Amino acid sequence: MDGLSLSEKVMIGTALLGGMSGVVGSFAVLRGRSLVGDMLAHAALPGVCLAFLLMGTRNLLGLSLGALASGLVAIAAVTVIVRWTRTKEDAAIGIVLSTFFGAGVVLLSVIQKPSVGGNKAGLNLYLFGEPANMLTGDLFLLAGVAVVVLLTVAMLFKEFQLVCFDTDFAQSQGWPTLGLDLAMMAALAVVTVVGLPIVGVILMAAMIILPAATARFWTNRLHILLLLAGALGVAAGLLGSHLGRNFPAGASIVLTATALFVVSLLFAPQRGVVARVVAEWRLRRRISREHLLRSLYELGEPRLPLVAELRVEQLRTYRYWKPKLLERLLQWAVAGELVKVAENQVQLTPLGLRRAAELTRTHRLWETYLMQQANIAADHVDRDADETEHLLPAAVLLELEQQLEEAGRLPRAIADVPQSPHELEPPPPKPKRKKPQS
Amino acid sequence: MIEETPKNAVEVLSFMPELSVVDMWIVVTGAATNVACALVGCFLVLRRMSLMGDAISHAVLPGLVIAFLFSGSLNIVPLFLGAAAMGLLTTFLTQSLHQYARVPSDASMGVVFTSLFALGVVLVKKYVSGLHFDVACVYAGALEYVPFAEPIFGLPRPLFTTLVVLVVNLAVLVLLWKELKVSSFDENLASTMGFSATAMHYLLMMLVAMTTVASFEAVGSILVVAMLIVPAATAHLLCDRLGVMVFLSAVVGVAAAVLGYAAGSWLDTNYAGMMTVAVGVLYGLAVLFSPRYGLINALVRNVRMSLKVMRDDLLAMLYRVEELAREKPLSPANARRAVGGGWLAQWGLAGLVRSGQIASTDDRLQLTDTGREVARSLVRSHRLWETYLVEHLGMPLDHVHEPAHRVEHFIDEQLRRELEAKVDAAAGDPHGREIPGGE
Numbered sequence: 001m002d003g004l005s006l007s008e009k010v011m012i013g014t015a016l017l018g019g020m021s022g023v024v025g026s027f028a029v030l031r032g033r034s035l036v037g038d039m040l041a042h043a044a045l046p047g048v049c050l051a052f053l054l055m056g057t058r059n060l061l062g063l064s065l066g067a068l069a070s071g072l073v074a075i076a077a078v079t080v081i082v083r084w085t086r087t088k089e090d091a092a093i094g095i096v097l098s099t100f101f102g103a104g105v106v107l108l109s110v111i112q113k114p115s116v117g118g119n120k121a122g123l124n125l126y127l128f129g130e131p132a133n134m135l136t137g138d139l140f141l142l143a144g145v146a147v148v149v150l151l152t153v154a155m156l157f158k159e160f161q162l163v164c165f166d167t168d169f170a171q172s173q174g175w176p177t178l179g180l181d182l183a184m185m186a187a188l189a190v191v192t193v194v195g196l197p198i199v200g201v202i203l204m205a206a207m208i209i210l211p212a213a214t215a216r217f218w219t220n221r222l223h224i225l226l227l228l229a230g231a232l233g234v235a236a237g238l239l240g241s242h243l244g245r246n247f248p249a250g251a252s253i254v255l256t257a258t259a260l261f262v263v264s265l266l267f268a269p270q271r272g273v274v275a276r277v278v279a280e281w282r283l284r285r286r287i288s289r290e291h292l293l294r295s296l297y298e299l300g301e302p303r304l305p306l307v308a309e310l311r312v313e314q315l316r317t318y319r320y321w322k323p324k325l326l327e328r329l330l331q332w333a334v335a336g337e338l339v340k341v342a343e344n345q346v347q348l349t350p351l352g353l354r355r356a357a358e359l360t361r362t363h364r365l366w367e368t369y370l371m372q373q374a375n376i377a378a379d380h381v382d383r384d385a386d387e388t389e390h391l392l393p394a395a396v397l398l399e400l401e402q403q404l405e406e407a408g409r410l411p412r413a414i415a416d417v418p419q420s421p422h423e424l425e426p427p428p429p430k431p432k433r434k435k436p437q438s
Numbered sequence: 439m440i441e442e443t444p445k446n447a448v449e450v451l452s453f454m455p456e457l458s459v460v461d462m463w464i465v466v467t468g469a470a471t472n473v474a475c476a477l478v479g480c481f482l483v484l485r486r487m488s489l490m491g492d493a494i495s496h497a498v499l500p501g502l503v504i505a506f507l508f509s510g511s512l513n514i515v516p517l518f519l520g521a522a523a524m525g526l527l528t529t530f531l532t533q534s535l536h537q538y539a540r541v542p543s544d545a546s547m548g549v550v551f552t553s554l555f556a557l558g559v560v561l562v563k564k565y566v567s568g569l570h571f572d573v574a575c576v577y578a579g580a581l582e583y584v585p586f587a588e589p590i591f592g593l594p595r596p597l598f599t600t601l602v603v604l605v606v607n608l609a610v611l612v613l614l615w616k617e618l619k620v621s622s623f624d625e626n627l628a629s630t631m632g633f634s635a636t637a638m639h640y641l642l643m644m645l646v647a648m649t650t651v652a653s654f655e656a657v658g659s660i661l662v663v664a665m666l667i668v669p670a671a672t673a674h675l676l677c678d679r680l681g682v683m684v685f686l687s688a689v690v691g692v693a694a695a696v697l698g699y700a701a702g703s704w705l706d707t708n709y710a711g712m713m714t715v716a717v718g719v720l721y722g723l724a725v726l727f728s729p730r731y732g733l734i735n736a737l738v739r740n741v742r743m744s745l746k747v748m749r750d751d752l753l754a755m756l757y758r759v760e761e762l763a764r765e766k767p768l769s770p771a772n773a774r775r776a777v778g779g780g781w782l783a784q785w786g787l788a789g790l791v792r793s794g795q796i797a798s799t800d801d802r803l804q805l806t807d808t809g810r811e812v813a814r815s816l817v818r819s820h821r822l823w824e825t826y827l828v829e830h831l832g833m834p835l836d837h838v839h840e841p842a843h844r845v846e847h848f849i850d851e852q853l854r855r856e857l858e859a860k861v862d863a864a865a866g867d868p869h870g871r872e873i874p875g876g877e
Contacts, residue, residue: 029545032542034545034547034548035544035548038552084733085675085725085731087671088483088486090486091486091488091667091670093489094488094491094492094666094667095667095668095671097492097663098492098660098663098664098667098668098714098718099668099714099715099717099721101660101714102664102711102712103711103714103715104711105660105708105710105714106708106712106715109707202496202555202556203552206556208548209545209548209549209552210553212545213545213548213549247560247564248559248563251559254552254553255553255556258549261553273539
């Protein structure tokens with residue numbers, strides 16, 4: 001281990017730290033406690049100073065224990081304030097954060113007096129962090145802490161998961177929710193405390209939140225979230241310390257993590273912004289197309305079963321489409337063999353007629369429901385149905401179909417199915433396959 | 439015999455350190471900062487945005503560096519502009535992340551301000567490394583050096599800028615009092631009243647950013663964060679009206695400045711840190727001793743209530759014993775045990791004997807006339823309530839004693855009369871016992 005250069009040590013150290021932070025940070029972010037990392041980082045200062053005053057020397061383990069102690073006191077203080085007073089949680093965190101840090105600043109000024117001896121050089125750096133000060137011994141400490149923390153999370157995974165998502169159920173099952181909660185917070189405190197001398201206060205808070213918030217864009221499942229957050233933390237640590245050779249290491253790591261966050265924010269499938277914008281655009285396009293078909297059906301309905309030839313102008317004024325949009329919609333319909341367009345006339349093909357009838361049926365089913373179950377006046381239901389009809393599930397449709405048939409308002413093209421010209425044989429048993437998505 | 443006449447009032451108060459002009463500037467600067475912060479801080483606390491103060495005080499860093507680079511000097515005006523811009527940007531990014539990317543609100547705040555701060559640190563290292571950037575100074579400020587800063591209009595520069603911000607904050611509060619008030623408690627009402635709650639939000643954040651920057655030089659960021667939150671939270675524990683809360687938070691801010699300065703001088707430590715600790719202590723005192731919400735007062739109220747209930751129980755029990763006309767006398771020990779025992783029973787009994795409601799002779803307890811009157815009302819309340827529960831609410835017979843036992847202490851004469859009107863008191867209670875008549 002002694003053969004490692006400083007930059008290698010920094011990379012390993014920050015990777016370990018990033019991985020740990022990602023994992024414990026996931027629980028904090030999921031429980032809405034992202035800023036507790038910030039609080040712990042600030043509240044650790046008085047503990048560090050007191051530990052120094054007691055020990056008289058800069059020993060990482062001792063200072064870390066001091067930091068941990070005052071961090072845990074801070075957590076207890078916040079809990080007491082929230083439970084016993086009218087002060088709300090965000091204010092409680094802010095109060096504890098700032099007053100503890102203020103006490104730390106006072107102690108720091110005491111330490112810096114010439115009358116107080118000891119090697120004080122490293123203490124100031126608890127505020128901003130300085131990876132260059134990392135000794136090999138510190139790496140061992142980091143590795144040890146990482147192993148303990150990750151083992152704890154792995155062993156208590158199911159319990160943590162339960163407490164995270166349904167505390168009341170956990171309590172009713174007899175799990176010691178308060179103890180588990182404190183264990184989670186203690187793990188957070190430990191990781192924060194060992195990270196402080198490396199990346200400093202604010203940046204430690206960032207490492208707790210960023211990997212977890214980033215991973216959240218990619219998955220819903222807790223174990224994947226933890227793995228991904230850990231991996232992202234490691235990546236940020238390695239990349240950050242490598243790319244940021246000429247910059248303050250802590251800041252580079254955080255900026256790398258932020259870059260990963262922004263990329264995930266934009267490009268993650270399903271939850272990313274781009275994916276959601278595309279999905280919404282696709283939905284709107286489908287809605288416009290369905291409106292086209294239904295309009296064609298409604299305009300030609302009086303002349304059924306003859307399929308009407310309609311003028312494009314007539315169609316356009318039915319729903320006041322913009323001409324360009326209508327042109328694109330008709331192109332799509334022609335390409336899908338749903339309509340025939342000749343000169344200025346539009347006509348539904350048999351396939352198109354069937355599809356349009358289906359859509360109209362759905363629309364009227366919903367209108368009926370609104371009138372009968374929600375007591376909405378007949379002239380008020382069209383707009384509502386317009387919006388809802390595209391998203392109704394099949395079970396609902398079946399039920400409403402019955403009501404419509406009784407009222408005699410079922411679209412005719414579907415209701416009339418000719419008799420079979422031959423005897424029907426039962427089909428051979430086939431393996432089930434998924435219905436194709438429409 | 440007085441040998442020398444005192445030279446001035448300060449010398450007479452020999453336990454106080456001599457106050458000099460230097461000291462006075464420090465206290466005044468601290469007080470001005472604290473008040474400026476407390477004014478906006480009240481609204482942050484009420485809107486549950488306390489940590490935005492922390493966030494903005496860190497996120498302004500890149501704005502300050504950029505303003506410094508553009509203006510080429512440490513003139514306060516471009517710094518204000520830079521800070522205000524960063525305040526707006528932070529708010530905007532936090533809101534957008536929360537609204538459009540569906541990031542939880544606390545995480546979005548954390549992501550935005552930490553990455554902006556990291557950006558600021560990088561910018562400082564790259565462009566401002568020539569300037570001595572004392573890390574600790576940013577956090578802890580340099581109140582000690584304020585009196586020696588260059589004067590503007592006779593005031594040390596940090597004090598001048600702080601006073602300007604104080605006046606601006608006060609002006610905004612006065613001019614927009616109703617809007618700030620409504621938007622803090624009910625955003626939808628604000629919209630219906632015709633002004634934008636969002637605009638108020640952005641305005642508030644801009645004020646926070648400017649207050650932060652103005653205070654940095656003197657007191658550092660940590661005192662700013664403390665003063666934005668703690669005086670307001672303290673005042674919140676002491677009152678229920680917004681105007682009073684704002685006033686009290688200013689008072690707490692000033693007190694923290696004075697106490698912090700005094701303690702800092704005595705212990706020879708950092709003033710800003712000490713003021714922070716002082717305001718924390720004031721908060722702690724409010725938590726314990728606030729007249730309405732303090733823990734000590736709540737405890738005292740609880741004990742007094744328990745004691746009253748205990749005394750009532752003793753009296754009512756003795757009355758019932760009399761009713762049964764038992765031969766065996768009731769000893770104090772047995773009586774105490776019957777009502778649950780413990781020091782509460784001891785206190786209760788002693789209090790009743792002292793106030794002449796129970797006579798204790800020869801290890802035997804007896805109700806005096808006054809005691810009997812009180813006991814009679816209690817038992818009357820109890821049995822009227824039981825009758826009411828059975829007759830009007832249809833509760834089963836074995837379920838009515840417990841509720842009546844709890845409620846009897848709080849039924850007053852007016853309620854007894856109303857109950858009497860509703861039930862047939864002459865017929866006795868559901869258990870067949872007579873309901874004692876009223877006075």
